[in-house]
Amino acid sequence: MPNMQLTESFILLKGLRFHAFHGVLPQEHAIGNDYTIDLRIGFDATSAAVSDEISDTLNYAEVYQAVKSEMNVCRNLIEHVAHHICKRLFNQFEPITSIDITLTKHNPPMGANCEGCAVEMHYKRQGT
Numbered sequence: 001m002p003n004m005q006l007t008e009s010f011i012l013l014k015g016l017r018f019h020a021f022h023g024v025l026p027q028e029h030a031i032g033n034d035y036t037i038d039l040r041i042g043f044d045a046t047s048a049a050v051s052d053e054i055s056d057t058l059n060y061a062e063v064y065q066a067v068k069s070e071m072n073v074c075r076n077l078i079e080h081v082a083h084h085i086c087k088r089l090f091n092q093f094e095p096i097t098s099i100d101i102t103l104t105k106h107n108p109p110m111g112a113n114c115e116g117c118a119v120e121m122h123y124k125r126q127g128t
Contacts, residue, residue: 009045011058014038018071022081025109029074034106036116037067041089042098058095066092078103079119086123098124 016037021029041058048057070085082103090096104118
């Protein structure tokens with residue numbers, strides 16, 4: 001067996017799609033918009049890599065449910081939404097050491113022909 005050490009590990013959730021009611025305009029709260037979220041979540045996967053047991057990893061289905069729950073809370077700013085998603089994930093999943101999140105609003109009401117507007121935020125658990 002080669003001499004090796006796992007130095008970093010991440011779970012990636014790409015292209016999570018939601019219809020939600022975030023925004024500062026009344027129409028956004030009434031009609032809603034389509035959103036996409038990409039997550040890169042750091043955690044120590046050493047035990048899972050060796051054991052092959054789901055109890056030793058970060059369960060991405062549970063992570064998705066937490067994100068979905070936060071997307072159902074109506075907020076004004078996508079920065080605020082992204083922040084609350086990360087706060088919830090850090091609180092709910094102790095093994096998480098870092099989170100990179102991109103939250104895209106696909107049809108922002110700004111009169112532009114574009115694929116969307118997004119925020120990208122990077123968080124690290126303090127003390128790691």
